[in-house]
Amino acid sequence: AGVEHVAVATPPAEELNPATLAAIEVAGADAVYQTGGAQAIAALAYGTETVAATDVVVGPGNRWVTAAKAAVRGDVEIDFLAGPSELLVVADDTADPELVAADMLAQAEHDTDASVVAVTDDEETARAIVDEIDRQIDDRERSEVIEGALESDASGVFLARSMSEAALFAEEYAAEHLAIVADEDEALLDRIDSAGSAFLGHYSPVAAGDYASGPNHVLPTGGQARLVGGLSVDTFLRSTTVQRISEAGLGELRETITTLARAEGLEAHAESVERRFSDDG
Template sequence: MDVQETAELSPADRRALFDRSGGVEDARGTAHEIIDRVREEGDSALRAYATEFDGCEIGNIEITAEAARAADEIDPELKAHIETAAENIRAFHETQLPEDWRQSFDGRELGRRFRPIERVGVYTPGGTASYPSSALMGIIPADVAGVDHIAVATPPAKTLDTTTLAAIHIAGADSVYQSGGAQAIAALAYGTETVSATEKIVGPGNRFVTAAKAEVQGDVEIDVLAGPSELVVVADETADPALVAADMIAQAEHDPDAAVVAVTDDAALATAITDAIDAQTGNRAREEIIRESFAGDASGVFLTRSLSEAVLFAEEYAPEHLSIQADDEEALLERIDSAGSVFLGPYTPVAAGDYATGTNHVLPTNGRARVTGGLSVETFLRSTTVQRLDRAALSDLRATITTLAETEGLEAHAASIDQRFEE
């Protein structure tokens, strides 16, 4: 791997770096066909796709009881660790519960109230790897928000993935279905004989899952489109190149489309990071996937002329994860607005947040951090404004309202105010 100087990047190189859509557009056609078939054929389509894409002949689509049993039967030590992660995630998300409020604004009593969405669908990925942690990240915020019915879909497997099923149960799911990919999103959006339709669908997945979420958007709400993992590490000469490389390799192992970047103003560090990546990759179990991620257009080790430029580069990239490994991390953080989740200092590896610190790991990718954050309790709440005026407060506003209503040609609006003052 070579170090690239950002000053030498062509406009095309920059476009490739900052476009990380991961083939989702190409999957839209397939997702559309799958969704149509699930809407027409229901459960039998889910079974047919389980055979075609997952190589599984499934009997029951609903496996809620199996998830409860898995939580009783998995190794107690593993269960204790899942519970530790779950507790930390719950504690962090409980701080996000907003309180209803009312306040007087010159006699106008105005406020907001927050209520959970009633029925949500949480997709838990499970095609090429098993993701009990993603089950916790999707389900716990919904549970904290007070969602009445949490339905979870996860791909079928020849042997049930008891760890993921246990995590799904521990996190607080109400119904669990074995279905993956676009067909699962269709079932959660429109319902089948077995799966009842939900009102909002959340959770990460591969390009078929993401394309399907984009397709059903409008009929149901969806969360952020969370695609393949991304990491930018901003490092100065104080960073340990082996740790920077380790964090990059960790995110690279998720997916060949994962995008991993280090950016620094220190030439010696940049070279040391590339050497450390080469040295460590061969020791990793998912070596092939890691190599493909590093070969991607959106990955690399970059050298800038100053640390300020490195921070600007990270800001423009707007990564899912940003790690700052530098002398004064807080000062650099001050200049960052666009990142899904920020990890400060050498003892805060991204993998810690992936599993157990308590923050959510379902985060915006492909530059969406410019406009949104990751999954949170708010994802599962709707807000309603409330107001009450007395006669004096309405009288104070009477002329403003009626003038604006008449300006808009909406005479009945003005009349509805005036009528209240007729003797």
């Protein structure tokens, strides 16, 4: 994107995680600040004695980071206001309940506020997914966090009357992560316009998108996928339009411009064009 200055803020520690430092190096950052939370957002937005102000502040964080991004928006550009992680799995009777449950547990381990949902038109598949979640949860290291997420009203396994209804539910949900595990997965995706990132088939786990398959990990939540896409190179680009019009070309546009200008009551706009043809009589 041609960004000249890339700064990274990461929470202070006696020894920064080597994996974090490696990622920062690969990303090409030229400044690293040991600060996190809302204070990091403020420092990057407005600058301090030791932190250079930036034009764009992006990246995920907790509710305090999100609140800070909302406060600085307008003074700097941000990506969007991201909330807790979301996963919606749309599954038919060909889905493997064991794998669906594994993906749901993976997203639930982020945060007790995470929303993990599966919707299917097959009652047996729905029951099998619930059974698999119960079977696998105790083996997960972050089982307490997972349980907290699963117990919330934002998580559950739902039974639709048809896959068409499941697709309508997915469009309304506009999930951060949308997994479709169904025989007609591409046809279903064609009916769902709103999702942060979509994962099709048994071998496309959301964890692949988090770490290796290409999509950015920073994706819209809370229904914002109806309005905005995920963080990408486009976030750091801007466009400038340039016009060079010949005399003949302006002559072709003359009537259109002056008619619209006068219709808006902006006579000086029209005159600025007419004066260029004042010799026409």
